[in-house]
Amino acid sequence: MPSFTTLRFGELEYRAEDVVILPEGLVGMPQLRRWLLLDLGSDQAMKWMQSLDRGDFGFPVTQPYFFLDAYDFDLPSPAREKIGNTREDQIAVMIITTVHPGGAKVTGNMLAPLVIDTDTRKGLQLTLDGDFDLRQEINYFKFGLAVGGQSADNTAQEPAGEPAAESVGDRQDSAASAPAETVTV
Structure with missing residues (x-):
């Protein structure tokens, strides 16, 4: 089994089939193409994207659901072709998240989501x-419930009906809640 040394988690073992490939890398970092989606233990609301190309680089990701009730966009055909996708139920959308100093605020980049x-x-x-906002503040109510293993689906704060972006994995119970098999750290 391959292993990799990271700054944050030390030595990680992973299966080759666990690697997520971003052929174009990230905006501003095209050289970072191989990634692991790490499960951070019992907190299923937040995961960690760890670069396999740079052991000192990674970031938290989570679902768009925690930032906006409706996050709807069209996935262009060229983008679908690049990821080899033909079925919408196989698309997971993750938001790159920033936890500000001291945890005082959590924001997500809604302008540039990861589509897997x-x-x-x-x-x-x-x-x-x-x-969309580059620094959209998280809905602490929904996020807090998710960290506690609950859902906001049955609360007064959640609108009736299905979220608008179910087709791109916005629902908490869709593929976005587990966008790919994760490696537990």
Whole structure:
């Protein structure tokens, strides 16, 4: 089994099939193409994307559901082709998240989500046009419930019906809650 040394987690063993490939890398970092999606233990609400190309680089990711009730965008055909996707139920959307100093605030980059095909394990960082926020503050109510193993689906704060972006993995019980098999640290 391959292993890799990271700054944050030390030595990690992983299976080759656990690697997520971003052929174009990230915006501003095209050289970072191989990634592991790490499960951070019992907190299923937040995961860690660890670069296999650079052991000192990674970031937290989570679902768009924790930032916006409706996060809807079209995945262009060229993007689908790049990740080898033909089925919407195999698309997971993850938001790169920033935990500000002292944990005082958590924000997500809604302008450039990660889109991953859960079958091919290929993905990309999509740059969206529109009114999305680069630093959207998280919905602490929903996030707190998720950390506690609960859902906001049955609360007064959640609108009736299905979230708008179910087709791209926005629902908590969709592929986005487990965008790819994760390696537990």
